[in-house]
Amino acid sequence: GAVVSQHPSWVICKSGTSVKIECRSLDFQATTMFWYRQFPKQSLMLMATSNEGSKATYEQGVEKDKFLINHASLTLSTLTVTSAHPEDSSFYICSARTGTGVVNTIYFGEGSWLTVV
Amino acid sequence: AQSVAQPEDQVNVAEGNPLTVKCTYSVSGNPYLFWYVQYPNRGLQFLLKYITGDNLVKGSYGFEAEFNKSQTSFHLKKPSALVSDSALYFCAVRDEFLSGGYNKLIFGAGTRLAVHP
Numbered sequence: 001g002a003v004v005s006q007h008p009s010w011v012i013c014k015s016g017t018s019v020k021i022e023c024r025s026l027d028f029q030a031t032t033m034f035w036y037r038q039f040p041k042q043s044l045m046l047m048a049t050s051n052e053g054s055k056a057t058y059e060q061g062v063e064k065d066k067f068l069i070n071h072a073s074l075t076l077s078t079l080t081v082t083s084a085h086p087e088d089s090s091f092y093i094c095s096a097r098t099g100t101g102v103v104n105t106i107y108f109g110e111g112s113w114l115t116v117v
Numbered sequence: 118a119q120s121v122a123q124p125e126d127q128v129n130v131a132e133g134n135p136l137t138v139k140c141t142y143s144v145s146g147n148p149y150l151f152w153y154v155q156y157p158n159r160g161l162q163f164l165l166k167y168i169t170g171d172n173l174v175k176g177s178y179g180f181e182a183e184f185n186k187s188q189t190s191f192h193l194k195k196p197s198a199l200v201s202d203s204a205l206y207f208c209a210v211r212d213e214f215l216s217g218g219y220n221k222l223i224f225g226a227g228t229r230l231a232v233h234p
Contacts, residue, residue: 006160034221043207043226044161093160095222106222108153108161 003027004096006109013116018082021112023094029074030096034106035067038091050077084116119144121210123225130198130232138193138228140208149211150191151222152182156204164206167191178202198232205229 003026013019023033031052036044048058048069056069066088068080077096081088093111120143130136142148149168153161165176172184182193193206208225 004160043224046221049221091158095161105163105166106151107163110160111158113158 004030004094004107004109006092006094006112008112009110010113011115013084013114015085015116016083018080019084019114020078020080021092021094021114023077023079023096023109025075025096025098025107028096028098030077030098031074032097033071033077034095034097035069035077035079036093036095038093038111040091044093047079081114084114086116089114089116119210119223121208121223121225123206123208123228125228126226127229127231130230132200132232132234133197136195136198136202136230136232138206138208138230140191140193140225141189142191142208142210143189144210148184148189148191150182150184151209151211152176152180152191152193153207153209154204155207155227161207164193198230200232200234203230203232 005024005026007022011019033050035047037047038044046059047062048056050056050069050071052071052074058064066082071077091111091113095106095108097106122141124139151166152164154164155161164180165174165182167174167184175181180195182191184191205227207227209222
């Protein structure tokens with residue numbers, strides 16, 4: 001299947017700093033990428049939908065100024081957690097959609113653990 | 118509104134026995150249904166999907182799922198469970214009528230499968 005890569009897999013940052021997580025589609029062009037947050041033993045919570053060349057669409061309750069999403073190319077989307085706080089510590093997962101239409105599949109990255117200390 | 122329900126938090130199965138992980142859905146139009154598996158500290162791996170056609174869908178690692186329109190179900194099955202199948206399983210439905218066609222996935226809460234030797 002298609003490969004989606006996330007980097008870094010693990011990151012620890014100090015409270016108040018910003019951290020960037022990258023999501024790359026390695027063998028296909030992804031016009032749409034999605035960013036999720038997952039708390040321990042819970043399901044995935046969609047944060048935002050990212051389309052190449054346009055502004056991200058954020059889900060209700062997600063602060064767009066805190067979670068900056070940039071989808072600069074068809075193979076790269078980035079999530080920047082600005083002024084991170086300990087409550088931002090979580091597992092962040094991106095996914096990318098192959099192709100167009102209803103038969104396309106969404107593939108997920110391996111996830112990125114963020115710990116804010 | 119579109120939704121997905123996984124009624125069991127955990128399913129316990131002995132190795133070699135058949136397994137079933139349940140999923141029911143609610144959508145306005147045609148359902149596009151997916152199963153993903155998540156191993157500890159990892160992203161989600163695509164198992165299989167139903168878009169149209171044969172109600173029995175075969176996927177990766179010997180898994181299959183049966184689409185039942187009258188019962189609005191999409192249960193995941195495997196004839197003979199392996200210890201290595203132990204993981205967290207997510208059922209998801211594609212929301213085709215909302216979000217401007219961006220095809221967001223709506224996830225169930227997840228079911229933890231434990232296969233005992």
